[in-house]
Amino acid sequence: MKESPWVAVCLAFVFGVWGLSWGLPSKERADLFLKPDLRTPEFFLRVEKNRDDIYDKISLNPISHYGRMARAGKSYTDTSFNLLSVYSSFLVRTHHGDEQQALVMLFRLNPRQGKWYPYTFQYGGAYIYPLAAALKGLQLAGLIKLVPQASFYYAHPDEIANVYRAVRGWSVLAMMLSIFPLFYLGRRLVGHQAAFWASCFYALTPACLGTAKLAKPHVWAAAWMLSSLYFCLRAREEPRLRPLALAAGEARRRLEQTGYARIQAFSESPLQKMGFSDPFTTGNFPLEIYAR
Template sequence: MSPRVERIMLSAILLLYAAVACTGITWGLPARRIDPYLFSGPPWPGEVIFTRAGAGAKLTPQTRSRLGADVDLDPLRTPDHQPVLLTEHEEDLARIYLRYRLYTYQPDEMITMMALAGMDPRRLQFDPRLYQYGGLFLYPVGGLIAATSLTGWIDLRSDVTFYLDAPEAFGRFYVVARAYTAAWGALGVLLVFGVARRLGGSRAGLLAALLFALMPVVVCMAHEGKPHLPGAVLMLAAVYFALRHLACCSCSEPRASARATSRNAVRLQQEKDQPTGSDHPSKRIDRSEESPHRLEPS
């Protein structure tokens, strides 16, 4: 297969992956369209939800600084094996409404937003209090959200009640995180192609890249703002560069052996050409310089 055809087919696979990743990138985002399923009457305003859920006391800087971003702020305190009434009080309803207004259908995605909300770059406070996700995921997502807000597509503010009234605006944060995750998937397509190409040639590389781009777990992870797909891609990068290093070592060994053989041959030739014994210039006797007064034999 010619390099030009190989590049065209690989580009087509990348475009296919981009189409698949972008198709479902907005699934399960918080939105007001589900209000008829939540409220039997008029929807509660964001301020009411915020107050009745007690979010003001739970989301203070003091609380955030001493708790991890993934710590449950409302743990169940009922005895084991006892039924839990989730809608017994208005406070319980408010906590449910708050989750539907700010969380996606993948609840772990909110952990990233909680970690970012606990930072304060103006005070050089960059502790995410969420260490299993890693800085290579959290900090770029935060930077992308801040950069996107400069374009006006994201309305970035610290007023939680605003997002409770406009959950679609908060949902755009998740879109940015998912887009960052999907970009790692595109890099994964290239790495899978590189690994398979080294092991089995161009056709094997293209087939492996296509299967990776359409793998259900890859497609699902590309639609979630979580670091699982980036972590898998980093492992693929380790495999690719390990194979590349081994290939370089295997190629350099024959060259090093050839250079050593050439040096040995030159050394042997020099030793062969070097005069030894009585043939050495310093040991030769010049008969013309012998004394003219030496006695002739009688």
């Protein structure tokens, strides 16, 4: 068994799925929060309209809106967030504030209408588009419900919880897949036994397990980066073009998981602290694109 990565893969699956439902929206949570007279379709429609109005105001891209506000010397709280916004967040968000971002990006996509643009750039296309296809498959299988109306999920928080579980499961799958390049990379460098134990420790590391239980692309980025390193090693040892091409492709997929650029709109960058002008925060070209 020490010549195979499957023990570590099984560990990643078992401990990844265990606790996958932490911090999810639920009917119990909604009932504790909402008074009985607010658990009505009319109230949920009010919350949905308020949410839609806010997104119309910020042009469907919260991050670029915050950047524009910062450039204008204003606080992002100047946007008309209100009590209805709090209701919306509490009813459909998880305990981790970033997890809803993937769903917001997915909500903007509609291939039948030619809508492929998610309007924001935190996560790259190599993460968003395969995830969208996977969720569509789960919908066709009857395992999750995907509807465009937020009011549906306000009234049925357990349904949005199922969607979050599916996206988190996508992260668990990434952790399982990332073990293969790690194992074979270790086997080439230090032998079977070290590769076996390294992959097992990786599968049980709290930081890796914690990230695998989030609806975020970071574990996929690790999987592609480990694959790139493996093929880089093969390219050095084998005088062929194929391993080098695969290494470049895997590295590109890694970059496409978490976005193409980091725009620091709220704090000084390392370049600025050293007295230089940082093109990502002061140049017109990058910020104009990011703040559209």
